[in-house]
Amino acid sequence: MNNAESATAAIGNEPLKRLFYPRSIALVGASERSPWSQLLHANIQRVGFAGRVYAVNKTGAAAHGYPGFPSCVAIPEAVDAAYLLVPLEAALDALDDVIASGIKSAVILTSGFAEAGPEGARLQDQLTRRARAAGVTFLGPNCLGFANLSIGAAMTPMPFHPPFLPGKVALVSQSGATAIEIVEMAHDSNIGLSMCIATGNEAMLDTSACVDFLVDDEHVRVIMVFAETIRDTATFAAAARRALAQKKAIVILKAGATELTAKVAAAHTGSLVGDDAVFDAACRQLGVIRVHALEDLVVTAGLLAHTGPLKAAGVGIVSISGGACTLIADRAEAHGVSLPAFSPATQALLREAVPGTGEALNPFDITGVAVRDPALFERVLTALGDDPAIGFVGCVYSMPWNDKWDKVPAIVSIGRALGALGKPSAMLNQTSRPLTQKSRDIMAETGVPAVFGGIEAVVAALGRISLWSAWAAQGTAVRAAPAQASDARPDGERAVLDYLAARGVPVIPARLASTRDEALAHAAAFDAPVALKIASPDIAHKTDVGGVQLNLRGDAAVGAAFDAILESVRAALPAARLDGVLVSPMRGGGLEILVGTVRDPQWGQTLAVGLGGVWVEALADTQLRLLPVTAAEARGMLTGLRAAKLLQGFRGTPAADLDRLAEVIAAIGDAALALGDSLVTLEVNPLWVRGGDIEALDGLVIYSGSIS
């Protein structure tokens, strides 16, 4: 992966702490006439910033009631963070002033840099170099900044409005405009944000650095990310692993394609691996939850911050709407949410609570009886509290949010039960609708701990949370990359196979025959049809010079082929040094697997596995992971194939030994990694499998520089 050194390792945590937890702020370019300045000031007031604020401008005039100074240097204290809202042409001077004043952290709102074209990019470079040399860390340029609501600090014109809801969800967004939307939606969903950062051009601090910082922020339990690209994949990966270990979740919506994965025409693998598949693989391996809609980002993050890791994967649902029960059952299946049958004890309690209940199904339809007797909700929900298979309890009911509706007795009953349940629970709106102050008042009064909606977003979120909870319980399988065999640079089919064999990969045997008789003896020893191939350090394309003959059976055929190969090669390349002819058995009757690596420019070496031959051509049915992979991960790749059923055996072909096959695939991945950074692709196609018989039949390696 890129940028192997962690951002906070490089920058240090202290400047980020000063930036995101400022005790004093200098607004450079502050002026009561500037709309930006007005917006900044409004936020500082609304969040109730308790620190000191200074206005810096040419005249040194006070602004918005903050004492004014003509420069940062003139401020009589070492300020924690500066906010630069100066025009483009004044940006470098303003930075110089920041540097001279000893301020170590800044946000740069000013635009016209890399986003504006090559000239802006040069200016941005200059800015970044100057800051780095002086030990100053800045967010931006061309960024809206951040608000730290956990301490009431705001350095952003993004509108933040009270009430500020308590919560441990943080947001990192490259897009300021989209950040505003996410903040709005979180607020309207009653989800409290502790931090919101817009990163803009990411000249110094990128998404990864911010995530990395937030993982260690005690006010953060879930990190939402909206990003178009992950620049520093190594820091992101390290942060994600640390987050999972701490049971903090990262939920990411990544829009837009990544840099194109290097495509290697000579190998199949490249054309099978989509760029998006690489990011998918990275998320799965790092325990990062990936979503594709803003609503899913907010609902998943908010619900997860509320539930934490689920102690049991099962979800228990109660509803007064039969339609909602059926819909939830359907969508649970679609989203991989477990709705286990209630325990006998729970079922008995439910039958007691609701007379006339036959089988007490999950979701549990409390029926219209609860309209007349709302206390049923409390009895029914309480019954779910002791069911050990149920990790989360949801009660479908509508939370009022506008003047049309009022608190109803059912909500009192629901609140009483959920408030005392002893496991994560929430009321669930059937459709997505806002939660307002009115809703919060009702929640406070009734004890309803949380409300989420609608059904689709919640069920999808529960599916992701279940999966993430399992990841968090297991931890990620982090393997050290194998030692690099720096000298090895195998080239050509046989050399690649020998290299693989030396690293524990079973390969098709080949014996060198110098004479016709040796060839006959080798062929006879294999007790199978054989292939003959010329062995020469000088011949790359053996088939082109008549150096290959396949499927030979019997002395006559083998002998004739031996002679024909030598004759043909000598005629075509008289000067070539010939080592002899390699004799290998032909394989058949099993399955062909494709195992290949592709180097992604952002995420490094990745491994693709698919069924080979016609399967891979017709279906592009592959699984992808970042390297290195464990044998367990390789096994997961195999069973994750759409055509995985074929590995269980079919039409006389025995079931593949999946454990052994997975070990071989992991070994191929390690062998590729050991070839170092110049490796573009290593491909075994096919890896032949018949029961426990596994052999690499062909191997190909391409190094950077070796292709045009």
Next chain:
Amino acid sequence: MNNAESATAAIGNEPLKRLFYPRSIALVGASERSPWSQLLHANIQRVGFAGRVYAVNKTGAAAHGYPGFPSCVAIPEAVDAAYLLVPLEAALDALDDVIASGIKSAVILTSGFAEAGPEGARLQDQLTRRARAAGVTFLGPNCLGFANLSIGAAMTPMPFHPPFLPGKVALVSQSGATAIEIVEMAHDSNIGLSMCIATGNEAMLDTSACVDFLVDDEHVRVIMVFAETIRDTATFAAAARRALAQKKAIVILKAGATELTAKVAAAHTGSLVGDDAVFDAACRQLGVIRVHALEDLVVTAGLLAHTGPLKAAGVGIVSISGGACTLIADRAEAHGVSLPAFSPATQALLREAVPGTGEALNPFDITGVAVRDPALFERVLTALGDDPAIGFVGCVYSMPWNDKWDKVPAIVSIGRALGALGKPSAMLNQTSRPLTQKSRDIMAETGVPAVFGGIEAVVAALGRISLWSAWAAQGTAVRAAPAQASDARPDGERAVLDYLAARGVPVIPARLASTRDEALAHAAAFDAPVALKIASPDIAHKTDVGGVQLNLRGDAAVGAAFDAILESVRAALPAARLDGVLVSPMRGGGLEILVGTVRDPQWGQTLAVGLGGVWVEALADTQLRLLPVTAAEARGMLTGLRAAKLLQGFRGTPAADLDRLAEVIAAIGDAALALGDSLVTLEVNPLWVRGGDIEALDGLVIYSGSIS
């Protein structure tokens, strides 16, 4: 399909018109003390019902200000519709009174019928038989009734609140509780409903009958359906076809499994066809839009009612958020929405409108420049009006809905442009959030024609609307079912193949040999390895008696096989009449297709097509349609297979002649239909294809009664 007679054909349109467009109403069981009665009255008041309302109860007392009568018979006019909110034990008497009064239509709120168990079901039966005999049509029982907002009529306790937004979207929902949620969400999405019907137990009027009625309702353009089952599939299908012809859309959310499709262990097809796949196939063939979330139901219906069928499939997007542009581009690809490049003329206009624009991409990022110069929105959006490839214009911007936000200059500019665009357009919220009276006030003031959100729901809806627009332009391919060959009842492999051959399906040739020499001659004539099979009317299981030998090549082998078959069969079944031995060529080197029919208990005969052999085992990769299918539909099934690429040829196997193959598949479907209602399954497995060579190699038919 079930219930071949259309519901309105059976019931007649007039009773439904009286029911859903009542001019006078009798509330049977009305009482000011009854909560149901109170809710009904409140709705009647709020929708401003202009007709006459009568209260009917034992004492004949007035209620809610409506004149009171002791019975419907006592009311001095022929009332259009009665609403029965009487207790269960009074329901039959109340119905008798309705009948005696000459009222022809009713809604029955009373519960305790089929939903409550076998006894309730018997009571419901009684109720239904009595109504039917008297020519009375009712909705329910156990249903919340309906509101017809196009004329301001309400016969329901479901809460309806002003303002009643103008609109041509109707709702039919089996679940009353879910109907309430959908009505709420539609209102909060500023989508006007003309009709809302909850159907409850559907004893007489089911979802299909209501849809059927609404297709011809001039106040309806889009019909939303929430259903757990479609009882009368024939009426539903006919209504859907009529709707598509009239360019009215049906959007359906069907929750819950259908009755289990008949599974036939002896045939492959049954195990490959999921019940849900049958409904999917029905929707696709009938031009019905299927969704899986309540939000998708509402947003798709509302947006479609606003746009109508798109004249051009292309969508043009303008946004001030670069993040939104990227996200929309991503999701458009995922949901099949076309975002065509703007025409050169449009691009020129955009470059002129926004100085500094390089390539004017779609989605078009108007950039932060528009913050300073909101008039840019008008210029940019207007530029899209003349682009012929753009059928819908969306402008991403946030519509205020609560006190925090106010109308902004950009919305004035957007409204001015969209209001004059001359093609469907809307403002799009990035996330889903309500539209309130405040939003409507701003829309009225600025001319913004419509607002939808969020991005995910809107892009998904646009994908469905594009597809539906294409369906509406084409019309559905309705084929009459082929004439039934009532006498034909082929049984056994050869009889099935002969039957198929007689109906235009190419089948593997077979020649009858009475002697060894004839067998040799036939084999020689085929110029291929052959199969020999005993031909006898008395032998069903040929292999069991040594009656089959495969893959024979050369006179010696064929002759020996002929002798061996006769000898073996004669030994095993001395009394069997022998017609001789059938000689057929062996086929190889092509693809095997599985073509089979399954009779769905609700939708009738369906046709499944998949790649045969190991493919179908490993992937269950099949396509399904209701029968009959046209050749064009059959072609669509083939190209819709995940492994369709294999049909284009691979590894020396030539590309399949898809047109011819599709004709053969349609002919197999017709042949199955012609076998009539006793057919359980007809399966051709494999249908062998090699380029233009297509032959049914094996055929199997199972009739009902012929399996245990």
